Amino acid sequence: MKQKLSLLVIISIIMVFTAACGSQEKTSGSGKGKDSEEIVVNHQLGETKVMKNPKKVVTMDLGMLDTLDKLGMEDSIAGVPQQNLPDYLEKYKGEKYKNIGSLKEPDFEAINEIKPDLIIISGRQQDLYDKFEEIAPTIFMGIDNKKFMESFEGNVNTLAKIFGKEEQAEKELADIESSIDDIKKKAEGNNAKALITLTAGGKVTAFGPNSRFGLIHDVLGIQSAADKIDADPTHGQNISMEFIAETNPDILYVIDRDAAVGEGNNAKKVIENQLVKKTKAYTNDKIVYLDPGYWYLSGGGLVSVAEMVEEAQKGIE
Template sequence: MKRKLSLFLIIAVMTIFAAACGSTSGKKSNGSESKGDTLTIKHQLGETPVKKNPQKVVVFDMGTLDSLDKLGLSDTVAGVPQQNVPAYLEKYKDAKYKNVGGLKEPDFEAINEIQPDLIIISGRQQDSYDKFAEIAPTIFMGIDSKKYMDSFKQNVNTLGEIFGKEAQVKEELSTIDKEIASLKEKADASNAKALITLTSGGKVTAYGPASRFGLIHDEFGVKSAADDIEADPVHGQNISMEFINEKNPDILYVVDRDAAVGEGNNAKKVIENSLVKKTNAYKNGKIVYLDPGYWYLSGGGLESVAEMVKEAAKGLE
């Protein structure tokens, strides 16, 4: 009887202990692990312990800046590369936010002066990850073009966990999912085929599925007018006006890089020439000039993705 009682007490103590441990830590489905007031964020460049609700954040990824702004967290932003901030986020050029260099040339001295609680970077800064990490906890929040929405959702869910904004993130993502579902229905019902292009310095590049702008095909369901575009996810394929004429897209999406980097609005001058004017896209008024702030500078943000869905939908109206 004593043995049975002792065994029962041991099991009971172990059960209580296990329950107590489970209440203080737990793994999250999006690649993070929490323990008390600290999250361990697993990202492309490593694992980083991050304290919840950081007060001073340096943000190099414009999509993340977009999401922080949408979530009402502008007061946590301490520094940004101000020269590269898109027009709709221009308030972050104010002197209250410290300028921390360029997207490819960070000012590490300025960052160190801030003494940030957290630094958030993406693809253009990944080679300098170790330098950032010497200053403060640093996490990578880039977008994987081959699984755009998955990586976008993981990023914003991580922000939700860090700042205690899980409920708002869930609501925002639900709205975006509904808009995408509506766009997919229109795309499925349409025979229209689209070509995605970017203009820069008078030259034109094309992007297909699984590319930087390929979510138009992959996630939104718009059919592609060209299945033979070389799969360079970032830089696309250099093309001629003859290429556009030959593919004869029903919809022509255009991103103006010059406008994005402050070198003028040149896309229309480049695109609307005699060869392109022979395409269905031109004849039917379906050349859609996409906002370069959303598409080139800050893709992967809660606001930018919502607006990207709306802009892509214009081609099917």
């Protein structure tokens, strides 16, 4: 009798231990250890469960490609839109990485072939979110123009959490914040006013605060030369050369969209005409041509934001 009782006790202990182990495995994702742990990412388009340390990542956003590269995660990147990659991300045109279309026209067949663990999209692809979700867990990581730093830092911290790179991300963000603080101090003691422009196909658009390039005003504190720009935050306000002359900015920032999309370097020919040459910006050598790779293609990444901050500083030096 005592032997049967002892045997029952031992069996009961084994069953409890086994059940406990099974429960522990479930909390760590698919039960395959630490690499299978899941986290929940809340984003603008929904709530997505993402496996930690995904092995195959597809990113449609070049700012997030920039950040992943800076965090040392290039081996986890499986597919990128290879058309019009900025020079500093040219290595992702190599055969190691699958071409998944363009920023506005994803190649869903190519993405399906990858069988990714994670897909990252942003504003240019948000209308196609449901199609991406059918393939793999998809997170939206766009930039909120009205909350540039908050959304930028949130995106970086989310990627850092997914890949266990929190310490490195914290240091990178601290360095950027330090640069911003330095420029803000210079801007406070400088009354210069700036106009931000984009040239494309011979036409010019202007951007003000709370726009896609508004960090110059909103984050760095450089004053706007135009009292009011009735601009679409993404596409800007169409302006004439007379508008630039009448605004007469101390600093004229120029982004060349043609150069960004491989249609030539045309900004200088468009901007430096007889009317603009009468402005304070031209007279004082304060027309600042910004790198379109950073500003138009990959803005919102750890590298691009750091470079954008440094480039904007040229206007108040």
